[in-house]
Amino acid sequence: MGPVDIPDIVVGRLPIYLRALSRMALEGIRVTSSHELGRRLGISSAQIRKDLSHFGEFGKQGTGYHIQFLIEQLRRILKVDHEWEVALVGVGDLGRALAHYNGFRNRGFRISLIFDSDPAKIGGQLNGFEIHDAARLGEMIRARGITLAMVAVPAEAAQKVTDELVQAGVRGILNYAPINLAVPEEVYVQYIDPVVHLQRMTFYV
Amino acid sequence: MGPVDIPDIVVGRLPIYLRALSRMALEGIRVTSSHELGRRLGISSAQIRKDLSHFGEFGKQGTGYHIQFLIEQLRRILKVDHEWEVALVGVGDLGRALAHYNGFRNRGFRISLIFDSDPAKIGGQLNGFEIHDAARLGEMIRARGITLAMVAVPAEAAQKVTDELVQAGVRGILNYAPINLAVPEEVYVQYIDPVVHLQRMTFYV
Numbered sequence: 192m193g194p195v196d197i198p199d200i201v202v203g204r205l206p207i208y209l210r211a212l213s214r215m216a217l218e219g220i221r222v223t224s225s226h227e228l229g230r231r232l233g234i235s236s237a238q239i240r241k242d243l244s245h246f247g248e249f250g251k252q253g254t255g256y257h258i259q260f261l262i263e264q265l266r267r268i269l270k271v272d273h274e275w276e277v278a279l280v281g282v283g284d285l286g287r288a289l290a291h292y293n294g295f296r297n298r299g300f301r302i303s304l305i306f307d308s309d310p311a312k313i314g315g316q317l318n319g320f321e322i323h324d325a326a327r328l329g330e331m332i333r334a335r336g337i338t339l340a341m342v343a344v345p346a347e348a349a350q351k352v353t354d355e356l357v358q359a360g361v362r363g364i365l366n367y368a369p370i371n372l373a374v375p376e377e378v379y380v381q382y383i384d385p386v387v388h389l390q391r392m393t394f395y396v
Numbered sequence: 397m398g399p400v401d402i403p404d405i406v407v408g409r410l411p412i413y414l415r416a417l418s419r420m421a422l423e424g425i426r427v428t429s430s431h432e433l434g435r436r437l438g439i440s441s442a443q444i445r446k447d448l449s450h451f452g453e454f455g456k457q458g459t460g461y462h463i464q465f466l467i468e469q470l471r472r473i474l475k476v477d478h479e480w481e482v483a484l485v486g487v488g489d490l491g492r493a494l495a496h497y498n499g500f501r502n503r504g505f506r507i508s509l510i511f512d513s514d515p516a517k518i519g520g521q522l523n524g525f526e527i528h529d530a531a532r533l534g535e536m537i538r539a540r541g542i543t544l545a546m547v548a549v550p551a552e553a554a555q556k557v558t559d560e561l562v563q564a565g566v567r568g569i570l571n572y573a574p575i576n577l578a579v580p581e582e583v584y585v586q587y588i589d590p591v592v593h594l595q596r597m598t599f600y601v
Binding site for chain 2: 202203205206207209210211214231232233268269271275277283284285287288289291292294295298299300338339341346362363365369370371373379381383384385386387388389390391392393394395396
């Protein structure tokens, strides 16, 4: 079944399921149910069963889901059963935090190419990787065949960096700059902006 | 019109509109249309008009939206027409990046109380604020009447910290720890996990 058949909102929940199942596996749990998983996530068991049914039969009536099997299936579906190389652009506080973040590796990602445009930073080391001149971004990303990038530059620079990333073959961008990016239709952008999340809560609080 | 009447997905788009409009104001633009705003955001103009119509009449047929007026209305609706004090728990790389992030203040938020449980960090300064002992979290948050918090502690500690925050009166939590948090119904949690966002893209890439 191709991506076109699956509602985007369902796709968005799969990483949440994968994260919760991995946590359960870490706790030594081997089998679970849509009820138990739903209770942990605040999602109805019917919703979980419906979401998973888009991709096949993963559980058995009465015995539930084998966690390790379901983890492997979700990794395959999300294409994180192998490790993706990710380029990081921007070595401010946030870029440093991302480079040091140890939550990527076992979950399918590895920052392997780092760029900044500040001469004082270029040539330095970050988490064992050299910080490269952002002027060489296109050339180096293309040579490595990297298709994912994180943008952690100031808002003013984000669109220019994005254009260069797309030109170099990047197809997925995680954008930390607080602006919307214009990209061709075949490029996916996800946004992380703490203020957007906070404002969404203050509406309710 | 109360929050209960507005679909959550509409509420989620308001901060995006506010961010784009603030950007336009910064660029010196004074009037815009749902078409222009939609083009910038990759959202249909009909969707924007429909979303805004939940809250009143903000534009005039033929003349469009006065940006500053619409910004003020959205700030009022999202309750960021005043500044919220936010507590930050966890002073690792990410906590430091958040404390130094200069994108909060003009958008309704100010980190004003910082906690960590590491004796080597307690008593130190971060962005002009003292780092307090996490053991005093409940007492200090309650005394200040703070209702928003960011959790940037390791996954293992996040639920315990969350329970203490909720006990102290916090009603909105921005969670950076890669686990789902159990909270009472009246507490809102938003999640920021770069891996969840990346996995959502690899499905498509």
